[in-house]
Amino acid sequence: xxxxxxxxxxxxxxxxxxxxxxxxxxxxxxxxxxxxxxxxxxxxxxxxxxxxxxxxxxxxxxxxxxxxxxxxxxxxxxxxxxxxxxxxxxxxxxxxxxxxxxxxxxxxxxxxxxxx
Amino acid sequence: xxxxxxxxxxxxxxxxxxxxxxxxxxxxxxxxxxxxxxxxxxxxxxxxxxxxxxxxxxxxxxxxxxxxxxxxxxxxxxxxxxxxxxxxxxxxxxxxxxxxxxxxx
Numbered sequence: 001x002x003x004x005x006x007x008x009x010x011x012x013x014x015x016x017x018x019x020x021x022x023x024x025x026x027x028x029x030x031x032x033x034x035x036x037x038x039x040x041x042x043x044x045x046x047x048x049x050x051x052x053x054x055x056x057x058x059x060x061x062x063x064x065x066x067x068x069x070x071x072x073x074x075x076x077x078x079x080x081x082x083x084x085x086x087x088x089x090x091x092x093x094x095x096x097x098x099x100x101x102x103x104x105x106x107x108x109x110x111x112x113x114x115x116x
Numbered sequence: 117x118x119x120x121x122x123x124x125x126x127x128x129x130x131x132x133x134x135x136x137x138x139x140x141x142x143x144x145x146x147x148x149x150x151x152x153x154x155x156x157x158x159x160x161x162x163x164x165x166x167x168x169x170x171x172x173x174x175x176x177x178x179x180x181x182x183x184x185x186x187x188x189x190x191x192x193x194x195x196x197x198x199x200x201x202x203x204x205x206x207x208x209x210x211x212x213x214x215x216x217x218x219x220x221x
Contacts, residue, residue, distance in 0.1 A: 004159075036211075043203070044160070044211040093159045102148040102167075105205075107159035 003027055004096050006108035013084055014116055020080045021111045023094030029074035030096030034105060035067075038091045050077055084115045120204050120212035127218050134191045136215050138204035141185045149180060149187045150205045153198075154214070160203060163189065194219045 003026040013019050023033060032051050036044040048064075050056035050071035058064045068080040077096075081088055091112055095105040121139040128134045140149070148167050152160035164171055166178040166187070177190040191198060196219050203214040 006159075043213050046210070091157065095159075102150070102165055104148075104150060104162065104165055106162070107152070110157065110159045112157065 002106045004030075004094065004106045004108040006092075006094055006111050008111060009109060010112040010114075012114045012116065015085050016083055018080055018082045019084055019113060020078055021092055021094075021113075023077045023079070023096070023108055025075045025096040025106070028096075028098055028106075030077075031074065031099040032097045033071055033077040034095045034097070035069060035077075035079050036093045036095070038093060038110075044093060047079075081113065084113070086115045089113055089115045120206060120210065122202075122204060122212055122215045124213060125216040125218070127220060128194055129220050130195055131193050134194050134198075134217060134219075136189045136191075136202055136204075136217070137186055138189070138206075138212070139186045140204070140206045143184050143206050147206045149178065149184075151176070151178065151187075151189045152203045152205065154201045154203065163202075191217075196221060 005024045007022045034049050035047045037047050038044045046059050047062045048056040048058045048069050050069050052071050052074050056069035066082055071077040091110050093110040095107045097103050097105050148165055150165040151163040153163050154160040164176045164178045166180050168180050171178045179188040199219045201214040201216050203211050
């Protein structure tokens with residue numbers, strides 16, 4: 001149980017285009033979903049936290065107009081990278097939490113974004 | 117967010133027990149401590165979670181002292197496949213630098 005999927009697993013796009021990444025909790029309802037970005041050899045950096053039906057809370061330094069997050073249902077959250085540039089190339093990982101005691105996060109497999 | 121501090125890297129040999137300690141001096145009363153394992157180009161994988169004292173599952177043990185300002189992940193008899201980065205997490209979202217464990221033959 002507690003499986004989180006991401007789609008696509010990798011994507012290559014041209015500079016200036018937008019890319020949408022989906023995060024789904026397959027067998028549980030996620031009250032909270034998190035989006036992380038990870039550069040090579042570095043730790044996960046939290047970008048934003050989203051609760052179903054509410055606006056996402058972005059971490060300091062993360063542009064909310066560039067990284068659009070939608071958490072429309074208890075099983076789906078999307079991250080859209082708008083007007084992507086080469087510096088946005090990274091490994092994007094989502095996680096989901098049921099909000100139960102312990103707040104354990106279940107992580108997706110990640111999405112590798114390469115912007116040319 | 118409670119900041120965590122771990123050793124940057126550790127080396128071990130197959131069959132040995134490995135203990136990785138994480139410091140989290142600002143842990144909140146209601147924070148649980150969770151450890152994750154991450155392989156390159158994969159999402160983190162849950163290892164173990166605890167609140168206080170000792171927790172054990174089929175892959176690891178977690179030791180938490182009474183003041184909860186630190187925790188130790190214990191991996192018994194590591195194998196080459198345990199080479200990965202290990203993170204402790206004590207509050208939503210706050211990943212530290214992690215510990216890169218290298219298991220040698």
